[in-house]
Amino acid sequence: MTSSGQIQKNNTTPEAEHKELPAGYGTTEAALLPRDPNWMFIYWEITENSLKNLRRDHGDDVLKKGRQVIRVFDVSGAADGEQGEKYFDIPVMLEAKSWYVNVQEGGRAYCCEVGLAMPDGSFIGLVKTNTVKLPGGRVSDVTDEKWMAVTADFDKLLQLSGVEYIGKGSGEVAKSLAQRWEMLRAVFSRASSWGVSSMSSQALQKPGQQKPFWLVADCELILYGATEPDAFVTVSGRRVNLNPDGTFSMRFALPDGVVDMPVKALSKDETDSREIDIKVTRATNTDAK
Amino acid sequence: MPNKEKGYLSLVLHAHLPFIRHPEYEDFLEEDWFFEAMCETYIPLLDVYERLTAEGTDFRVTMSITPPLCNMMADDLLRERFRRYYSLRLELAEKEVVRTRNTKFYEVAKMYETKFRRIRELYEDYYHGKVLEGFKKFQDMGKLEIITCGATHGFLPLELRKEAVHAQIKLAADDYRKHFGRGPRGIWLAECAYNPGDDVFLKAQGIRYFFLETHGIIYGSPRPRYGVYAPVYCPSGVAAFGRDMESAQQVWSAETGYPGDHRYREFYRDLGYDLEYDYVKPYLHQDGVRRNIGMKYCKITGKVGLDEKAAYNPAEAREMAASHAGNFMFNRERQIEHLNHFLGKKPIVVSMYDAELYGHWWYEGTDFLEFLFKKIHHDQKTVKMVTPSEYLGLHPDNQVVQPSMSTWGDKGYNEVWLNGTNDWMYRHLHKQVERMVEMANKFPSAEGILLRALNQCAREVVLGMSSDWAFLMTVGTAKNYSTKRFVAHTHRFNGLYEQIMGNRVEEGYLKDIEWRDNIFPGLNYRVFSTEETEKAARS
Numbered sequence: 149m150t151s152s153g154q155i156q157k158n159n160t161t162p163e164a165e166h167k168e169l170p171a172g173y174g175t176t177e178a179a180l181l182p183r184d185p186n187w188m189f190i191y192w193e194i195t196e197n198s199l200k201n202l203r204r205d206h207g208d209d210v211l212k213k214g215r216q217v218i219r220v221f222d223v224s225g226a227a228d229g230e231q232g233e234k235y236f237d238i239p240v241m242l243e244a245k246s247w248y249v250n251v252q253e254g255g256r257a258y259c260c261e262v263g264l265a266m267p268d269g270s271f272i273g274l275v276k277t278n279t280v281k282l283p284g285g286r287v288s289d290v291t292d293e294k295w296m297a298v299t300a301d302f303d304k305l306l307q308l309s310g311v312e313y314i315g316k317g318s319g320e321v322a323k324s325l326a327q328r329w330e331m332l333r334a335v336f337s338r339a340s341s342w343g344v345s346s347m348s349s350q351a352l353q354k355p356g357q358q359k360p361f362w363l364v365a366d367c368e369l370i371l372y373g374a375t376e377p378d379a380f381v382t383v384s385g386r387r388v389n390l391n392p393d394g395t396f397s398m399r400f401a402l403p404d405g406v407v408d409m410p411v412k413a414l415s416k417d418e419t420d421s422r423e424i425d426i427k428v429t430r431a432t433n434t435d436a437k
Numbered sequence: 438m439p440n441k442e443k444g445y446l447s448l449v450l451h452a453h454l455p456f457i458r459h460p461e462y463e464d465f466l467e468e469d470w471f472f473e474a475m476c477e478t479y480i481p482l483l484d485v486y487e488r489l490t491a492e493g494t495d496f497r498v499t500m501s502i503t504p505p506l507c508n509m510m511a512d513d514l515l516r517e518r519f520r521r522y523y524s525l526r527l528e529l530a531e532k533e534v535v536r537t538r539n540t541k542f543y544e545v546a547k548m549y550e551t552k553f554r555r556i557r558e559l560y561e562d563y564y565h566g567k568v569l570e571g572f573k574k575f576q577d578m579g580k581l582e583i584i585t586c587g588a589t590h591g592f593l594p595l596e597l598r599k600e601a602v603h604a605q606i607k608l609a610a611d612d613y614r615k616h617f618g619r620g621p622r623g624i625w626l627a628e629c630a631y632n633p634g635d636d637v638f639l640k641a642q643g644i645r646y647f648f649l650e651t652h653g654i655i656y657g658s659p660r661p662r663y664g665v666y667a668p669v670y671c672p673s674g675v676a677a678f679g680r681d682m683e684s685a686q687q688v689w690s691a692e693t694g695y696p697g698d699h700r701y702r703e704f705y706r707d708l709g710y711d712l713e714y715d716y717v718k719p720y721l722h723q724d725g726v727r728r729n730i731g732m733k734y735c736k737i738t739g740k741v742g743l744d745e746k747a748a749y750n751p752a753e754a755r756e757m758a759a760s761h762a763g764n765f766m767f768n769r770e771r772q773i774e775h776l777n778h779f780l781g782k783k784p785i786v787v788s789m790y791d792a793e794l795y796g797h798w799w800y801e802g803t804d805f806l807e808f809l810f811k812k813i814h815h816d817q818k819t820v821k822m823v824t825p826s827e828y829l830g831l832h833p834d835n836q837v838v839q840p841s842m843s844t845w846g847d848k849g850y851n852e853v854w855l856n857g858t859n860d861w862m863y864r865h866l867h868k869q870v871e872r873m874v875e876m877a878n879k880f881p882s883a884e885g886i887l888l889r890a891l892n893q894c895a896r897e898v899v900l901g902m903s904s905d906w907a908f909l910m911t912v913g914t915a916k917n918y919s920t921k922r923f924v925a926h927t928h929r930f931n932g933l934y935e936q937i938m939g940n941r942v943e944e945g946y947l948k949d950i951e952w953r954d955n956i957f958p959g960l961n962y963r964v965f966s967t968e969e970t971e972k973a974a975r976s
Contacts, residue, residue, distance in 0.1 A: 169865055169924060169927060169928075170865075170931070173864075173868050179597055179863070179864070179867060181595050181597075181851070181855060181863060182594060182595075182842065182850075182851060183850060183851050183852055183855050184848060184849070184850035184851065184852055185850070187852075189855055189860055189863075191860070191863065191864050193864070246860060246861075246864075278597060281633075281842075282842075283656065283841045283842035283843065283850065284656060284658075284841060285656065285841075286656060287655065287656060287660060288656065288657065288658035288659055288660050290658045290659040290660065291659050291660050292659040292660075292662075292836070292837075294836075295659070295661075295662035295836040301779075302660060304779070305663070305664040305779075305780075306655060306664065308664060308666075308775075308776065308779070309651055309654075309655055309664035309665045309666070309679070309681075309682070310651050310665075310681065310682025310683055310685075310686075311651070311652075311655060391861040392861065392920060392924055393861055395861060397857055398857075399857070
């Protein structure tokens with residue numbers, strides 16, 4: 149059940165359904181959305197005019213001198229009158245236009261600002277997002293007197309409530325009305341792929357409890373780009389599906405060694421093409437402790 | 438004897454399909470989703486309710502019938518097309534009874550003939566083409582509680598503006614009043630997606646309760662004293678009922694769930710492929726491509742190839758459904774006895790499912806429900822079936838807890854609707870909402886063609902908000918269709934927006950869009966105004 153019916157009545161005006169979505173709306177703005185206790189999604193648009201003003205105020209080479217970053221502010225404390233700014237930076241390219249932001253602590257409020265971290269330590273903000281309060285993703289520490297339960301009972305209650313199933317996914321995805329048990333099985337077994345940027349934030353598992361102190365770390369690769377929405381694009385020879393606005397992004401595992409990723413775009417009429425070759429080298433050294 | 442029961446069971450069925458209606462095509466594939474669900478789930482459920490009522494079996498069930506579904510059920514064009522759909526199948530079923538005489542498929546062919554005749558009888562003679570009247574009848578009897586849903590099943594936690602949340606709830610409540618003659622008491626938040634604080638907009642519409650996935654309650658603050666086995670009140674006073682996972686898993690588990698039994702009907706052997714081409718062609722779509730037509734003659738059989746599937750035996754499958762219903766009831770009795778002992782109070786077990794699971798995905802699912810209602814009524818006293826409204830009437834004293842943000846999707850939060858396959862939508866959607874709010878504020882009392890254009894803009898925004906588009910992109914089925922739909926609504930909105938702001942609305946352009954997207958005929962664009970939203974939030 150994929151394509152739609154083909155027989156069109158003659159008395160209707162054909163609609164330009166295949167027009168492209170606007171690449172932008174001509175306003176410098178950004179938004180932040182909650183995904184889960186550890187991930188948020190940010191998108192932004194920075195107009196040519198904003199960049200012109202930036203160069204006027206800070207010099208033509210400001211984009212080269214400054215590091216392009218998303219500054220992620222933990223603003224939970226602001227409401228409680230806490231002092232001092234808590235933030236960290238994620239390096240990005242302004243052209244990326246969107247990003248998934250990982251935070252260590254759920255249950256807190258965040259907002260982001262896309263801008264330039266300058267060598268002298270100053271920060272030039274370009275566009276700021278709304279504030280997002282992430283869910284905690286765990287049982288609350290707060291109990292209330294009138295409705296108190298002893299702790300052991302509460303743990304039992306959690307079990308009875310099916311706490312083990314949390315986040316295991318619902319069979320309700322079946323309402324796609326197109327596949328049946330195969331898909332349900334895939335969903336239940338978490339074998340299905342939700343596309344890129346879908347890594348579970350729990351992917352890194354704490355090792356067994358025998359060691360008192362521990363560290364795990366890994367790294368992945370995000371490749372993104374944009375071209376004409378009707379172009380034919382390949383990455384490492386594999387066809388890439390473009391979003392309707394012509395953007396694309398992919399997330400890869402990144403093993404040690406050299407990864408070569410030629411990105412090729414061919415125009416729809418096959419008269420023009422562009423190529424960007426990206427090589428990434430990874431070397432991981434672990435101390436022998 | 439009063440108070441004999443040890444606890445309550447609330448069965449909640451979420452009936453929903455996205456608004457799919459294409460007057461510009463004579464024949465449109467995706468409209469079949471609605472017709473299939475009518476034949477396999479919605480009308481068979483009414484059939485169950487009719488029979489139970491006729492034989493004096495009392496029952497309680499809560500059903501969402503979402504506004505898009507209500508609008509499709511009430512739409513003249515789709516009603517006419519549905520007639521064509523079931524009539525063709527009845528015609529084929531009648532031919533098949535003759536063709537299969539003295540073969541092993543005769544019983545199942547007879548089953549389809551009986552089924553489609555009954556559909557015709559219910560649709561035409563009982564409800565005169567208006568199935569909503571059927572559902573309303575059982576609601577008025579107090580056996581069925583119909584709840585609403587966001588206007589277009591909008592995914593609220595990913596909206597930036599409160600005006601969008603208010604519009605989704607207000608339009609839904611107004612639409613409900615129109616169809617069912619009173620306000621909705623409860624709501625199914627699309628995908629059980631809850632964003633703390635949005636409950637004030639439910640309260641503003643007189644909605645008293647909604648449903649949450651288990652961890653929405655469990656991770657609430659302060660700790661919920663009774664877990665998911667009693668509702669909690671949000672700070673706004675609206676009640677939240679949490680989903681019981683034990684009963685959910687019993688039906689849904691891929692390993693042990695009921696629908697996988699080998700006696701049940703096999704979904705993948707369909708007459709659309711099995712019959713000789715020239716014979717089946719009149720029952721296919723106009724393009725003549727073989728597709729499922731919803732009539733299937735085989736049972737699951739076991740782990741064998743599709744060509745080795747045995748003939749379906751309707752009586753045997755029905756017996757199995759009765760046995761599974763008995764098993765489900767037995768487990769609920771034990772569960773409720775245990776919870777009652779442990780909690781020291783009567784628990785409420787809330788079993789929530791997609792309605793389309795019953796009948797459409799699991800063909801015998803409606804038989805299962807019928808047996809379950811009968812057994813609970815006749816065979817035991819431990820479990821009492823209630824609607825959430827009834828429960829709140831009996832037990833108004835509940836803990837105040839702020840539930841956690843949560844959904845019933847994979848991993849429990851927003852990822853199914855926000856990932857690399859669909860995240861590109863949101864900048865366009867948010868821009869439309871922002872512009873819609875801007876226009877609603879700018880034109881406090883539009884008239885004439887401007888009023889029509891603004892109302893149509895509001896329809897386009899809410900149609901684009903439907904969570905179904907993002908969902909279908911994620912699971913990769915009907916991805917082209919869902920992308921096209923989102924893009925089309927975006928273009929229609931932007932086109933009208935430019936015409937309105939340029940003070941040059943073209944009648945012909947507007948009329949064409951009104952004809953295509955006719956959901957919510959009585960809608961007023963002012964639902965998106967900041968003033969109305971703030972008023973609702975204060976109420």
